[in-house]
Amino acid sequence: MLANLGYGATFITFLVSIYAVAAALYGLYQKKPNWVDSSRNAMLLTFPLLTLSSAILLYFLGTHHYEVEYVAHVTSRTMPLYLRLTAWWGGQAGSLLFWSWLMSAFASAVTLRKWDRDREFLPWVVVISSVTLAFFLALNIFVENPFARLWQFGTTEVVKAMFPPPGGFLYFPADGQGLNPLLRHPGMVIHPPLLYLGFVSFVIPYAFALSALITGRTDDRWIRITRRWTLWAWLFLSLGLVLGGRWAYDVLGWGGYWGWDPVEIAAFMPWLTGTAFLHSVMIQEKRGLLKQWNMVLIILTYDLVIFGTFLTRSGVLSSVHAFAQSAIGPLFFAFIGITLTVSLALVMHRWRDLKAEVQMTSLLSREALFLLNNLLLMGILIVCFWGVIFPLISELVTGQKVTVGPPFYERATGPLFAGLLLLMGIAPLSAWRYSTLKTLGRSAWKPALVSIFVPVILVIQGMRNFGAIFGFWLIAFVTFVTVYDFWRSVRARSRARGDHMLASFWHLLTTRRRRYGGYIIHLGVICMSLGIIGIEIFQTETQGTLALNEQISLGRYSMSYDQLDIYDVEDGRNVARAVVGVYKDGQRIDELYPRRDFFYDSQQPMTIPGVRSTIEDDFYILLVDWEEISTQRATFKVYHNPLVKWMWIGSWVFLVGTLVAAWPDKDPAYNTSSKRRKVRAAVKV
Amino acid sequence: MIIKFRPSAYKITSIFLLIFFLASLITGVAAAQGDDPAGPSADEVNAIARQLFCPVCENTPLDVCATQACAQWRALIREKLAAGWSEEEIKQYFVDQYGARALSEPPREGFNWLVYIVPPILFVAGAYILYRGLRSWNQVDEQLEISSASEPVDDDYMAQLEDQLNSSRK
Numbered sequence: 001m002l003a004n005l006g007y008g009a010t011f012i013t014f015l016v017s018i019y020a021v022a023a024a025l026y027g028l029y030q031k032k033p034n035w036v037d038s039s040r041n042a043m044l045l046t047f048p049l050l051t052l053s054s055a056i057l058l059y060f061l062g063t064h065h066y067e068v069e070y071v072a073h074v075t076s077r078t079m080p081l082y083l084r085l086t087a088w089w090g091g092q093a094g095s096l097l098f099w100s101w102l103m104s105a106f107a108s109a110v111t112l113r114k115w116d117r118d119r120e121f122l123p124w125v126v127v128i129s130s131v132t133l134a135f136f137l138a139l140n141i142f143v144e145n146p147f148a149r150l151w152q153f154g155t156t157e158v159v160k161a162m163f164p165p166p167g168g169f170l171y172f173p174a175d176g177q178g179l180n181p182l183l184r185h186p187g188m189v190i191h192p193p194l195l196y197l198g199f200v201s202f203v204i205p206y207a208f209a210l211s212a213l214i215t216g217r218t219d220d221r222w223i224r225i226t227r228r229w230t231l232w233a234w235l236f237l238s239l240g241l242v243l244g245g246r247w248a249y250d251v252l253g254w255g256g257y258w259g260w261d262p263v264e265i266a267a268f269m270p271w272l273t274g275t276a277f278l279h280s281v282m283i284q285e286k287r288g289l290l291k292q293w294n295m296v297l298i299i300l301t302y303d304l305v306i307f308g309t310f311l312t313r314s315g316v317l318s319s320v321h322a323f324a325q326s327a328i329g330p331l332f333f334a335f336i337g338i339t340l341t342v343s344l345a346l347v348m349h350r351w352r353d354l355k356a357e358v359q360m361t362s363l364l365s366r367e368a369l370f371l372l373n374n375l376l377l378m379g380i381l382i383v384c385f386w387g388v389i390f391p392l393i394s395e396l397v398t399g400q401k402v403t404v405g406p407p408f409y410e411r412a413t414g415p416l417f418a419g420l421l422l423l424m425g426i427a428p429l430s431a432w433r434y435s436t437l438k439t440l441g442r443s444a445w446k447p448a449l450v451s452i453f454v455p456v457i458l459v460i461q462g463m464r465n466f467g468a469i470f471g472f473w474l475i476a477f478v479t480f481v482t483v484y485d486f487w488r489s490v491r492a493r494s495r496a497r498g499d500h501m502l503a504s505f506w507h508l509l510t511t512r513r514r515r516y517g518g519y520i521i522h523l524g525v526i527c528m529s530l531g532i533i534g535i536e537i538f539q540t541e542t543q544g545t546l547a548l549n550e551q552i553s554l555g556r557y558s559m560s561y562d563q564l565d566i567y568d569v570e571d572g573r574n575v576a577r578a579v580v581g582v583y584k585d586g587q588r589i590d591e592l593y594p595r596r597d598f599f600y601d602s603q604q605p606m607t608i609p610g611v612r613s614t615i616e617d618d619f620y621i622l623l624v625d626w627e628e629i630s631t632q633r634a635t636f637k638v639y640h641n642p643l644v645k646w647m648w649i650g651s652w653v654f655l656v657g658t659l660v661a662a663w664p665d666k667d668p669a670y671n672t673s674s675k676r677r678k679v680r681a682a683v684k685v
Numbered sequence: 686m687i688i689k690f691r692p693s694a695y696k697i698t699s700i701f702l703l704i705f706f707l708a709s710l711i712t713g714v715a716a717a718q719g720d721d722p723a724g725p726s727a728d729e730v731n732a733i734a735r736q737l738f739c740p741v742c743e744n745t746p747l748d749v750c751a752t753q754a755c756a757q758w759r760a761l762i763r764e765k766l767a768a769g770w771s772e773e774e775i776k777q778y779f780v781d782q783y784g785a786r787a788l789s790e791p792p793r794e795g796f797n798w799l800v801y802i803v804p805p806i807l808f809v810a811g812a813y814i815l816y817r818g819l820r821s822w823n824q825v826d827e828q829l830e831i832s833s834a835s836e837p838v839d840d841d842y843m844a845q846l847e848d849q850l851n852s853s854r855k
Contacts, residue, residue, distance in 0.1 A: 254749030261744045363819050375815050379808040390791070390800045398796050403738045405746070405789035412804055543727035605751055635727075 003068055006056035007147040007162055010097070010140055013049040013104070016042050017134035024123035024130075036123045043111050043126050046104040046133060054101045057094065057146050061087055066173040069160045070094055070146040076178030076601045078572030083179065086189045090179045092328075093146035095192065099309060100136045102200040107133065110204050110229075118221060124211035125204075132203055135335050143327045178572070178601040187247030191240055195267055195312070198237025199305045202270060204229045206302035209295055213346040218291060218353040223281050230281070231662035234274045235655070241267055242651040253607030253622050255541060255639035257647065260409040265384045266311035270304040272384070273297050276377040283367040286432055290371070291354040292347060297374075299343040303336050311388075364435040369427040376419045383412040410536070414467075418474060421529060424522050425478035428485055447480035471533040478526050482519050509660055517661025524657055527650030534617070534643025543624065545635040551583070554640050557619050558583045559592075564623075564631040574598040578623045578634060582612050594623040594636070615649070617642040730762050733772050736789050737779055746789065 020042035027035025057070070061084045066072040074087040074094065089095040107129035115122045140146065148160050151168035158171050182188075205226035212222040244264065245257035258264060277297040283289045310332040347354070362368060387404040394402050429443040454476035455469045463469055486505075493504040509516050544552040546561040563579035575597050582590040592610030599606065612619040618641040626634035734748035739758055742750045747758055758779075765775045779787040791797035 252749075253751065254746070259744065259746075368819055371815060371819070375808075375811055378811060379804070382807045383804045386800065386804050391786075394791065394796060394800075400796075401740075401784060401786040402791040402797060402800075403744075403786045403789060404791065404800060405738065405744075408790050408800070541728075541731070543731060545727075607751055637731075 002056050002059065003147040003149055003162075006053045006060075007141075007145065009049050009053040009056070010100075010137060010147070013046050013053070013100075014134055014137040014141055016045050016049065017130040017137060020046075020130040021127050021134070024126045028123045036126075039123060039126045039130075040111050043104075043130060044108050046130075047101075047108040050097070050101045050104045054088070054097060057097060058085055058088060061085055061094075064176075066176050067149050067170050068146075069148050069150050072150065072173050072176040074176070074179050076176040076572065078570075078601060079178060079184065080571060082189065083184055087179050089192045089196065090183055090188075091146075093140065093144040093148075095196070095312075096136055096140050096144055097146050098193070099196055099200060100133055100140065102196055103129070103133045103136065103203060106200055106204055110207075118217075118225065120215045120217060121208060121211040121222070121225075124214050125207045128207035128210050129203065132207075139328055139331065143331065175601070178599065181597065181599040181602055181604045181606040182251055184599075184606075185247055185251045187243055187250060191243040191247055192312075193240075194236050194243060195240030196309075198233050198235075198240050199270065199309055201229060201233030201236060202274060202298075202301050202305050205233070206298050209298045210343060210346065213295065213343075213350050216350065216353060218350055220281075220284050220288075220291075223284060223294070227281070228662050228664065230274070230278060231658060234271070234278055235658040235662065237267070237271050237274060238654060238658070239651070241271060242648075242654075246648065249644075250611075251606065251608065253609055255539065255609075255620055255622070255637075255641065256535060257644075260387075260406040262388045263312055265388050265409075266308040269381055269384050270301050270308055272377050272381045273301040273304055276374045277301060279370045280374050283370055287356075287367055289356045289367055291356065292351060293374070295347045295350075295354065296344070299340065299347070302343075303340050306332065306336050306339070362434040362436070364430055364437065364440055366427055366430045366432050366435070369423055369430055373420060373423050373427065376416045376423070379416045380413050383409060383416075387412075417529075418471065421471075421474045421478060421525075424525065425474070425481045428481060428519065428522075444481065447484050448477060451477040451480050465537055468533055468537045471529070471537075475526050475529055475533070478522065482522055482526075486516070486519065513663055514661050517657050517659075517663075520657030520660055521654055522657075524650045524652070524654030527646045527653055529650075531644045531647030531650060534646070535641045538642040539639060541637065541639045543635065543637040545625075545633055547633050552636060552638060554619075554638050556585050557638075557640060558586075559619075559621055559636065559638060561634055561636065562591075564626055564634055566631065572600050574600065576623065576626060578610075578626075578636070580610060580621055580636070582619055582621075590619075592619075592621055594621045596623050613645050615643075615645050618644050729766060730759055733762050733766075733775055734759050736776065737787050738789060740783055740786060 020039045022039075023035045023042060024039035027033060027037075027039060059065075060068045060071045061075055062081060064071075064075070064077060066075075070091060070093050074091040075084045079087070087094065089098045107126075110129070111122070111126060145162055148162045150158050150171040150173065151161055151165055152158050152171035153165075153168050159165060159168065161168070164170070205222075208222040208226045212218055241264075244267065248254075248259065249257040252259075277294065280290050280294055280297060284291055284294050310328070387409055390404050391402050394400055425447075426440065426444065429440055431439065451473060455473045458469055458472060486508075489508055490501055490504045493499065493507060494501050497504070499507070540554060542552060542554050546552055548561055548563075551558045551560045560581040560583070561578065562581055564576065565579075566574070566576045568574050575595055577593055577595040580592050580594065581588050582592055590612045592612060594610035595608050597606045597608065598604075607622055607624075610621045618639075620639040620641055622637040622639075624635040624637050731748040735746050737747040737758070738745070739747055739750065739752075739755050741754050742752055745755075747755050762775055765778065770778070776788065780792075785792055785797075791800050793801065
């Protein structure tokens with residue numbers, strides 16, 4: 001009964017979405033505003049309806065309703081309640097419903113805004129949001145239904161169907177299969193929702209961009225409306241990626257946080273285009289340039305979001321056969337193909353209207369450097385996209401399966417990331433419209449000079465890796481440029497107004513949020529770069545089998561095997577937990593507990609490292625194997641990961657920076673008009 | 686006693702503290718790098734396993750995969766090493782047995798060359814288009830006022846003026 005209600009609510013939402021599209025188009029072409037209002041109301045109705053569907057699914061997940069196939073697939077009796085509930089996004093059908101629910105929430109929120117100044121956008125925003133929502137709901141209704149139940153025929157045959165098949169009766173398994181153990185981690189509770197929040201939020205700027213294209217209102221109004229949406233979307237996506245990395249570091253047990261897996265790359269690609277978009281919209285706002293390019297970027301971001309959603313849960317790109325057998329694969333690709341074609345056709349249609357109002361006047365101006373930043377980000381995107389789809393193309397053309405693994409991506413993207421870092425240091429020093437080497441040099445020489453001390457010190461200390469020395473110099477240069485710029489602005493204001501330095505700093509942060517928020521984000525990226533260089537270039541590892549009280553060394557560290565306990569726990573795990581001592585320069589400094597959990601329900605192991613983490617380095621220990629019963633000997637794999645903590649510190653700085661940049665103004669309309677009044681008065685004087 | 690710092694002293698002290706902080710962090714890295722860890726046979730096995738992928742555990746390098754199948758592959762590598770096989774011979778053995786997908790990158794031959802040459806070609810094409818675009822836009826107006834965005838002035842007024850000019854342009 002409840003399953004029927006959940007499915008019915010989802011189906012009605014699907015019909016309501018289609019109605020919203022039809023009513024908006026009818027109202028638009030018949031010039032009947034009531035129909036447009038009706039479409040808006042329909043859009044608003046999707047949220048409570050999908051909340052009902054989601055609540056029913058959550059009820060099933062929380063209360064062991066294993067007759068529902070999705071519940072049996074992703075939960076088990078041994079899983080704690082919070083993991084059973086968060087299994088909502090643990091499988092494909094549930095995560096698609098979760099996507100739709102978020103989409104309905106965001107679309108409803110955006111339709112509730114004041115539309116006085118942009119009334120012409122409303123019907124098209126409703127149409128585009130509803131088409132996207134209807135597509136995902138169609139997947140839930142016709143292909144991946146989270147409310148489908150298990151039906152039994154005779155004594156053995158069990159089938160999955162929404163409605164009772166003739167002769168079938170409801171089958172109640174005693175227990176579920178349980179979620180993949182790797183997903184039973186707090187990181188996995190937060191990481192997918194953040195990623196999906198980022199994915200779904202990017203639909204809103206896309207909807208406004210297409211509305212602008214369709215209505216012919218090609219000024220930068222759509223960008224101004226969606227500026228904060230885009231920033232929040234980007235923040236969620238960034239945090240989703242970082243949390244995914246943290247989860248990999250804590251749970252996957254391979255000593256790193258990023259493995260260039262297609263699923264990771266699928267989430268990274270919309271981030272790349274989103275980052276390019278965030279930079280290039282500033283050029284449009286400041287200079288009226290790159291309107292066509294911005295449209296292309298937001299369209300690419302939207303379609304990469306759809307691609308990412310598809311790839312994250314399906315994994316069907318692993319082989320041609322998996323893709324062909326997957327019911328949702330062709331549907332996703334058809335949807336991406338159609339939306340991409342239609343969107344790009346609209347851009348071509350408005351190509352002349354989107355021409356720049358002014359011309360770019362200097363190769364070293366800030367807009368030119370931002371454009372270079374876009375080129376580098378697109379370069380990374382090309383590498384990522386090509387690397388992900390090449391195995392499929394290779395298999396199609398030659399019949400040979402190949403792996404495109406980390407060495408390919410690291411080699412191809414390393415110089416591009418270094419270029420981005422360099423631009424992060426130079427671009428803030430250049431001026432809008434016009435810069436020369438002389439003006440740039442005048443601003444850059446002091447930070448550049450000071451930054452040279454860092455590689456000199458490193459070489460004196462014995463570092464000989466050129467890539468690392470160059471990377472650390474870049475980090476030092478960008479740090480000094482950013483800090484120096486902060487310092488000069490704060491000092492200038494403090495001198496001009498006689499304010500305290502801290503007050504001036506606060507004033508800068510609160511009045512120039514976008515600029516200084518951006519600088520803080522850059523500082524976050526610098527911290528993260530420190531972590532990336534540390535682990536990518538200087539990670540060392542060793543593996544050894546130790547008897548009790550024996551030690552294994554790695555650099556200045558060593559570890560001793562002190563104890564191993566093997567026991568069952570109530571949630572269905574068998575735990576093998578080692579106690580190891582950590583020594584640095586011969587001194588015992590810590591005790592760690594690497595362990596291996598074996599999940600009886602899914603028959604899968606999970607390796608949880610013991611990690612001693614400082615800002616200098618991480619000492620990361622994995623329990624690989626042990627002698628059963630006697631536990632006299634055990635095998636450990638040990639990693640020394642220098643500077644990796646800066647990755648996580650950087651993500652916090654990044655978060656603060658984005659919050660500063662995206663924080664809503666008290667009353668932007670009033671502030672803008674009052675500013676303009678002041679300026680007019682000043683100009684007259 | 687109160688020690689009074691002049692602003693320049695503040696600045697110099699801050700800069701050197703920052704350099705010292707960065708350098709001391711990184712010096713730790715250099716020191717760790719300098720030590721040569723002992724190389725047990727498991728490390729030799731892992732050095733080769735790291736470059737291989739088994740067909741079952743997609744996208745997980747062999748050296749870190751916890752499955753039984755991958756443990757057997759690692760045991761096989763150990764056997765081959767013990768028998769005096771070189772790294773290249775062992776990798777070739779796995780390619781012969783399981784196909785090119787066992788390697789972490791496609792071999793540089795035939796159709797696989799596309800994976801290596803397409804991204805640089807597209808990137809260079811993009812850079813060329815960008816360069817041509819910038820050159821065609823590059824009409825320097827000598828009358829333009831040259832002003833660095835990072836000049837140390839309290840430029841609220843300039844920003845407001847720029848807003849006003851931008852809005853009047855529309």
